[in-house]
Amino acid sequence: MATRNSIRTPLARAKGLGASGGGTDHFWHHRITAVSNLLLMLPFVVIVALVAGRPHAEAVAIVSHPLAAIVLSLFVVSITIHMRLGMQIVIEDYVHGKGAKIAAVIANTFFAIAIGAASLFAILKVGFGFGPLL
Amino acid sequence: MASAESARAEAKRPLSPHLQIYRWTWTMAMSIFHRATAIVLYVGTVFLAFWLVSLASGAEAYASAAWFFGSPVGYLLLFAYTWALMHHMLGGVRHFVWDFGRGFEPSQRFLLAKLTLAGSIGLTLVIWIVALIAR
Numbered sequence: 001m002a003t004r005n006s007i008r009t010p011l012a013r014a015k016g017l018g019a020s021g022g023g024t025d026h027f028w029h030h031r032i033t034a035v036s037n038l039l040l041m042l043p044f045v046v047i048v049a050l051v052a053g054r055p056h057a058e059a060v061a062i063v064s065h066p067l068a069a070i071v072l073s074l075f076v077v078s079i080t081i082h083m084r085l086g087m088q089i090v091i092e093d094y095v096h097g098k099g100a101k102i103a104a105v106i107a108n109t110f111f112a113i114a115i116g117a118a119s120l121f122a123i124l125k126v127g128f129g130f131g132p133l134l
Numbered sequence: 135m136a137s138a139e140s141a142r143a144e145a146k147r148p149l150s151p152h153l154q155i156y157r158w159t160w161t162m163a164m165s166i167f168h169r170a171t172a173i174v175l176y177v178g179t180v181f182l183a184f185w186l187v188s189l190a191s192g193a194e195a196y197a198s199a200a201w202f203f204g205s206p207v208g209y210l211l212l213f214a215y216t217w218a219l220m221h222h223m224l225g226g227v228r229h230f231v232w233d234f235g236r237g238f239e240p241s242q243r244f245l246l247a248k249l250t251l252a253g254s255i256g257l258t259l260v261i262w263i264v265a266l267i268a269r
Contacts, residue, residue, distance in 0.1 A: 031230075031233065034226045034229075034230070037223070037226070038223060038226065038227070041219075041223055045216075045219075045261060049261070049264070049265040049268070052203070052265065053200075053204065053269060055193075056189070056192070056193035056196040056197065056200075057193070059189055059196065060189065063189060072186075076182075076186075079175075079179065080179070083172070083175065083176045083179065086172050086176070087172075087173075087176055090169065090172070090173065115179045115180065115182075115183050118183045118186070118187055119179075119182060119183045119186045119187075121187075121190070122183070122186035122187045122189060122190035123186055123190075125190040126186075126189055126190050129190075
């Protein structure tokens with residue numbers, strides 16, 4: 001039997017989740033969504049610039065184009081996941097009370113999901129609902 | 135008397151050195167900018183959702199949203215948001231460079247920090263000039 005030089009149990013080592021219980025997922029997902037944010041940034045800025053200043057019918061025509069709707073949807077999903085992870089780091093840095101910290105982290109998750117759900121619903125409604133009919 | 139003075143001096147001594155203690159450096163400033171722009175972008179997603187939901191709610195709702203974003207306050211908000219977006223994006227690229235174990239030498243760190251600020255201002259101006267010309 002091999003000797004252990006660590007107080008960590010073999011099971012804990014095998015799981016590799018560490019003190020946070022979540023392993024490196026938080027860090028890794030933050031980086032993955034940073035990459036997807038970066039890739040989606042240019043098309044997002046172009047779509048917003050194209051839509052800006054146009055009347056409703058024209059704005060709907062642009063956003064309801066499948067390519068625009070898909071890019072906007074991916075962007076919204078990517079940024080809301082990224083900002084949830086990022087804000088959790090900020091909360092964990094500055095909110096020290098245990099109860100307040102847990103409450104803030106939960107509120108952060110709710111906010112990110114609410115923004116994501118509202119934006120996604122809006123994009124899909126425009127994409128499915130109006131478009132050529134208008 | 136002497137002990138009272140020393141006690142007062144002791145009380146004034148900063149117990150936990152924070153921002154006001156340190157000499158500002160480019161890397162420190164850009165690190166703070168990175169987190170500050172992150173928080174601005176976080177709050178600003180409310181406006182993104184507001185814009186998209188108004189678009190999905192019909193012509194009347196969209197007209198009021200368009201009026202807001204087309205107002206001087208709206209333009210200022212959008213301009214500031216563009217800069218925050220570009221700055222946080224370039225700050226993220228800087229972090230990618232560091233993630234690959236590069237750019238840690240003092241001269242490289244300061245160059246990256248300055249490029250982040252200059253690049254974000256440059257990109258913001260390019261986006262707005264192109265968007266306004268293409269209008």
